[in-house]
Every structure is written in C-alpha cells, then in structure tokens.
Amino acid sequence: MKWEEFARPSVAVDVAVLTVVPESQPWLGLLVYRRAGDAHPGRWDIPGGFVQAGERLADTVLRVLREKSDVRGLAPTQLHVFDDPKRDERGWVIAVAHMDAVPHQRLQAAMTRRDDVRIVRVQDSDGRVRVQLPGRFRRLPWDHDEIVTMAVERLRERYARHPDPDGLTSSSDEGMTTTTHAPTVPTWDGGPVLGDSQVHALVAGAETGPAFTLTELRRVHEAVAGRPLQRDTFRRMVEPHLHRTAFTSEGRVGRPGVLYVRDDR
Amino acid sequence: MKWEEFARPSVAVDVAVLTVVPESQPWLGLLVYRRAGDAHPGRWDIPGGFVQAGERLADTVLRVLREKSDVRGLAPTQLHVFDDPKRDERGWVIAVAHMDAVPHQRLQAAMTRRDDVRIVRVQDSDGRVRVQLPGRFRRLPWDHDEIVTMAVERLRERYARHPDPDGLTSSSDEGMTTTTHAPTVPTWDGGPVLGDSQVHALVAGAETGPAFTLTELRRVHEAVAGRPLQRDTFRRMVEPHLHRTAFTSEGRVGRPGVLYVRDDR
DNA sequence: CGAATAGTGTCTCTTAGACAATATATA
C-alpha cells in the first residue's frame, strides 16, 4: 500500500481566544460566537474550521477567526490534538486545539459590528474553569470546554513567569483612566531630558506599548490568575523586567503610581 | 462548500521513544531504526507512520512502534503538530509528534532480534540535545531532531517534579547488581512482620515495581537530567514520595543503601 | 486633616545548595 492511498481524516482547528476586559475590576474573557448552519445551530461556541490545502494551522486559525467572528487574531499557540474518531458525529475529524491571547482593544470593533460575537466571563468554581454563556446552555458543544480549560491553564503558566507577556494590559478605557504627570525633576540622576515627542511615545505607547502602573498590571495578572495576588510580592517579581519611566499616574485619590513600560525585545 | 469536500492532508505520527540504559553509569537512550524503502533509505530515524481510518493517534504510535521496531510501547504523549505544508517532499503531510518513555527491559528483546533497531545515546552539547547516531549522519532526517529535543525537555520536566514517574529504574542488570538483605529486626517499631511471599513481592517488584536504593534512583535521574544531581538535596526531594522497605542492598563495598519502592497509586 | 492608594523595610518560613560529621558495609 502506497502512502498516498491511506484514508485521510478531515483536519480542523478550534481556538480559544482569551482576553482581559479592562473594567475597574478587570476580568478574564473568552471570545464566543453563535453557531449557524450545520451542527448545534444557535449555540454559543468558540471559533473553529477546517484546514485548507497548503495552509498552516496557525493561518487556518487566523482565517477562521476572521470568518466567524470578524476578529484579527495574533499568534495562535497549539494546545492539544483531539483525535477520538467518534468525537464528531459528522465524520472522522481530527481537531487541533489552539489558544490566542488578544488585547481587548483588538476585539472591540468586532463586538460592536456584530451581535453574534461576544466576550463571556471565565471563572473558577470549585477548581474548574467555567464559562458564563448567554442563553440556557451552560457548556460549550463537544469537548470545547476542555479546550478552554487548557487555554486558561496555559495562559496562567505564562503569566506566572513573566509580566504581561501577551500585552493584555490596556489603559485608556472605562474605569482605568490613567492620565500622566510629568515630573519637575527627573527621578534619576543625570537622566536624559525627554523631548515632547519622546514623552508622547512613552506615554501613548507608540514605541514600547502603553505605560501602566504596577497596580494596573497586577489587576490584569489577577484577572488571569483568577485570584488576588500579593501587592509587594508581585512588585518584586515583575519590577526587574520592566522599565520605570519618569512619569506618574494622575486623576485618582491617593498617591500616584509610577508609570512603567515593558522591557522586552 | 460542504465540509466533506475540503482537501484533506495525510496525517502521520512520529515518536521519540526514550529510555534509561542501566549500565554502571546509566545513560539516556533514544530508539532509532534504519529506514528502508521510500524516503531516506538506510538512514537512522525515529519510528513514524500514517494514521489509519478510525484509529486514535496513540494507537497509531503503538502500531508503528511494533511494525518498525518490534517494540511494544506504553503510553505515548503528544508533543506538537508539525504542519508546514512543504516539510515532506512527498506531499501534504501533517505530523503529530509524540514521546514515550519505556523501561529498557521492554526494549531489549527487539534489540537482540533485529539488527536495524538500536538505542543511541542522547547528550547535551552546548545547550542542545544531540543524538549519537551510528554511521556518517549526525542528524535525524526532516525535523526529527526537533522532536527529540521536545521529548527530552518534556521528560526532564516530568522527572524534575516526581521520582521516576515513568518507571525507568531497572535493577537486575549488568553493573547494577542489587541483591537484598533482610534485617534481623525491623527498623520501625511495631511494624508488621512480613511473610516470605510479601518479602518476595516487595523485593522482586511483583506488586510495587522493583526495589531500588536512592543512589540507583539518583543515577537514573542524572541520566535524564543530563547533569549530576546533589546527593542530599535529591534525597530530600524524592524520599517523601517513596516507601522505605525494611531491606538493604548488598554485594558492594561501603555501607548498604536502604531499598525503597515506589509509592504511587 | 482624613481617606485612599503607592512604595518599601523587615520578619519569618521554606527550600536548595553546600559541607561535613557519623554510620556501616567490604577487603
């Protein structure tokens, strides 16, 4: 038997798009859309679809995200291959589960354009990851709850090691108003005097991503972790990996926090 | 376009079978076989093959291991999906890489029966995992070196957390002669007196796996880790997860070590 | 000033790592 003659399964991808919704108490969100057409019509589900000839799986994920939810994803990560021949009643389908962490800002446009796309809350109840779907169903179809669980676990591992590796911190949003305040004297000795354009770049994040206080960053990490984190311990964890700016937040009660920018690349 | 009409890739599995070869200085080994037939004939490679209709991927892995190397594997674990449409010059093939940790004892029969199956040494040189193949080739065909690297990393993560989770410790082999010595008085107070059959079960491993000293266990972990481990630190790591028997090793110079058995289930 | 938030010093507990002292076998 030559290798071309082997039976071939259909190969599909499913993707759990996770984000942090920037409210005053940020929360972990999952992108879902309302199914139409073939199977489970009307039910909320995570996007998925079949690989096309010559396509890479990550590209399939990005295409499926555009088609089903009008969302431009970023960098899908493989999670697991679901290979039970009977998992899909429509035939022999092997599904490669993916996750993609996408800043809320990139999802908002699609959310306002379309009514069949939502971001739902992901919560832990007695040790399990649960999704708060609209409507009467409490679970995603097929084994898709399992994919979400894997995606959340993967994201938590990533965030336990590095400060906001996926850039889910977004200032300039309801509840998280962070205006800035330039110091009369720079904090460090002999530091460079920034020109206006540089200040803008730092503050607006044109070069280095948005600036944020450690409290804002911690709230994002708390949303991902699903539990409160220690203030001082968190600071000592992440501060070595960040760039401290000469600016502070403004506009709220209490002592203003120093603004940081990410220190990757 | 209906879903059945999508183009379908061939789906294959590849498997890196890792083992610890029990010599006086145990070492980490990889199962390879000599390719025949279609592509890269004569080159040493890790086993792989195509999924058959209705088959689960893990079963494909076990079947392929039997067919190509006469080896009965155990519990394959998924590592990664290699999906570059041009990775195989023969056509569109998606490969799901697996690893399987198998005790050396289970591999020996196949090794003596067949000349085209070998266990080769896996070593770290300047931060990279390297395989010492027989013959003139220094690398595995296609992207299979990458699979071995992933497999070794995965195994190291597992072994960093638990004592010999895959049961690669095998006593009763050249260089690791571990006979036993029953104590005149049990070490613990009020401990149960073991009958002969129980003693045999403990020592021969009929129930709980083979008994071993902490030094033997540490040498296995050192083979996996690819570096020496601290004696006392290692003991404190693993001892809480083991069952101490009332027996000690025998037959070598120096103080005999206490025999332990695994404490899972 | 009081309330609220940010920043930091310090204490404890745990653990890895290192070293050494003690224990028990063989030759």
Next chain:
DNA sequence: TATATATTGTCTAAGAGACACTATTCG
C-alpha cells in the same frame, strides 16, 4: 584497619509570604 559508600545534621543564601510603616495625593 583502611576504604568506600550511605545517611543525616547543620549552616547559608535566596525567595515567597505576611505585616506594617512611610509617602503622596485628593477632597
């Protein structure tokens, strides 16, 4: 007894967690 190996005690350094004290802003 000399040697080799196993076992265990202890010291140190690093890090997580907890707590509290100080700092800086707004109202």
